[in-house]
Amino acid sequence: MKILNIIEAAYRGTIEEQDDTILWLTNIMQSGGGDFTVLLRGNAINHCVTAQDCSGLSFGDWQQMQPPRLADDTAALIAKGVEVCYVVEDAAERGLQPGDMVPGLKAVSRNAIAGLCDAHDQVWHW
């Protein structure tokens, strides 16, 4: 069964979780035998931008030693065989070019999203 995970909610609890929970969920379920595709849209496209860095956070004497590394997590999904797509128009609206993002992403136009959904057995919109 092919499942399309559409991730639209961006940076939802990422500091506390030390990752994006849906990228994480996809990674775990892909390892468990699932067959997933990921579509990043809206602000969530920023998850795959390589220049982001949220390290150095501290509260009093406490320091966050393992910040979320969302671009690395996205690249890890691709390395695991998950096709990770992003909506071209959403990226352009945010001034993002392909060179700003991790390699291996698949660009998808808005008018191709319906076809992408149709190519999967279930569509989960997060």
Next chain:
Amino acid sequence: MSETKTLTFAVMDPPYETARSTTLLRLLDIAVRRGHNVNVFAYEGAVYLPFALQKPHPNPAHGRNAIEEGHLLPKDLIAAMMAAAENAGTKFDWVNCGMCVDERGADQAIAGVRRGSPADLLKMAQESDNTLVIGTR
């Protein structure tokens, strides 16, 4: 009655924050009333929906005590739907994400709630007619 389906719901929102958790509970109730099998995977804050230590409180703005107020507790609604499904001979399986439970200290759930993992969500989805995700916005 229409053909029995098996439906999986994945939900993320905690109780008392958004209408999405209420919508989930209403959808679950409709599914149970229509004789469908129901799976729920509670992820992140949603693990507090069946939290056993939820307590009713009075509402001074309404001038009512806790009993008069009939305070809605999500755990009671879930227990009621579990009972309804059992009476109907259908399945109502609620799985709380274990890691989400641990990081929130939400390990006291009502009877019938199972601790699980993303593997349970995948299995539920694979064995269902369809899956609805109600994510956080």
